[in-house]
Amino acid sequence: MNSSDLAFFLAAARHGGIGRAAAALNTVQSNVTARIRALEAEIGEALFTRHSRGVRLTPAGERLMPYALRVGQLLAEAREAVRDDGTDPSGALRIGSLETTAALRLPSILAAFARACPRVDLHVETGTSEALIGKVLDGDLAAAFVVGPVAHAALVAEPMVEEELVLVTAPWQGPPRWLSPSPDATPAAEQAKLIVFRTGCSYRRRFEALIATAGVVEVRHLEFGTLDGIIGCVAAGVGISLLPRAVVEPARAAGRIATHALPAGSARAVTVLVRRRDAHVPAGLVRLTDCARSAMSPASRDAA
Known part of the structure; x- marks a missing residue:
């Protein structure tokens, strides 16, 4: 097993076909087929199943995939390390x-x-x-x-x-009652949707944990992929969010949104x-x- 054979294997797996792999590698299909067959013969396992639209990995191929990726990454890192003398980054x-x-x-x-x-x-x-x-x-x-x-x-x-996190609402909304017992607290903010980034966002996890700790059970989410989208919807009163103070300060200074301090244990990231x-x-x-x-x-x- 050598790195060249693994490169042919990776190309076929990534592109889902021998012809597409050959085009990506700037070679002919017969060369790709021969290299993969040689690799399969050496390993003693079929790595692909053929179908009308191309190829797909067998269970053995799926097990080989992470190792082939790592070998490719190590070789790329080795080339980079040898060329990188630290004097003129490029x-x-x-x-x-x-x-x-x-x-x-x-x-x-x-x-x-x-x-x-x-x-x-x-x-x-x-x-x-x-x-x-x-x-x-x-x-x-x-x-x-x-x-x-x-x-x-x-x-x-x-x-x-270190960022200070704040609750962000529309300018006419006070903090929700689960955050503040003050007279300014509003049921509207409490019932608002949580405007958040996609699943996997750390700020979203902190927001959800804060809500759960406050005992709020029924929560609705509105997901966005951009910061501007979140701030725009909060400003329009669609929902509330949790973001770093420094990020939303320009919108607060412009009167588009309001910010509310969080409990000390939840306010730092x-x-x-x-x-x-x-x-x-x-x-x-x-x-x-x-x-x-x-x-x-x-x-x-x-x-x-």
Whole structure:
């Protein structure tokens, strides 16, 4: 079994067909077929079943898949490590970020990084903490900004910034009664939908835990994939949300929304930068981390 045979196996699995794999590898179908048959003969198991539209993995092929992926990732990391002398970062760097962090914190970080590493092609993918952590573990992302704490033996998590979380409502709504016993508390806010990011969002989990602790049983959700969508619906009175204060402050200052303090135990969330412990850390990621530390330091936040 060698890495070339595994590359042919991966191409057929990813594209679902020998012809499509051959096109992706810029070779002929007979070459792909021969390499896969040689791999099957060596292993002693069929890796694909053939059907009218292409191929699909057998149970043995599914068991081989994660190892083939890891071999490919290790070879790519090895090439990167050999070429990376740390003096002049270049090439592609893929990172992930929460939507809120991308909106609030990343612009200044990326501006500093672009000045420091003009030859690096940076790709930023937004998503939930759960999804981004999975992509870092799979090797699809070099690192990601997510909500901590993150306790995983395969990951290094460096705290970057602590955010204050607040409940966000329409400007004419007071806090819901489960949050505040004050006369300003409103039944309307209590019965409103929870406007949240997709499942896997750490802020969403905290919001749901806060609601459950307050004894609220019947909860309706409205999911959005963007921060602007959430703030817009809250401003229109469609529902309420839980977000970092710094993210929603411009909308509050403009009179579009109102914010309400949370109990002390629920009001803080730490953004961490996670990366794989066993992976090579490219010079570009080292520089990006330095830029993030500088931009997210207490002194930088106070100056802003």
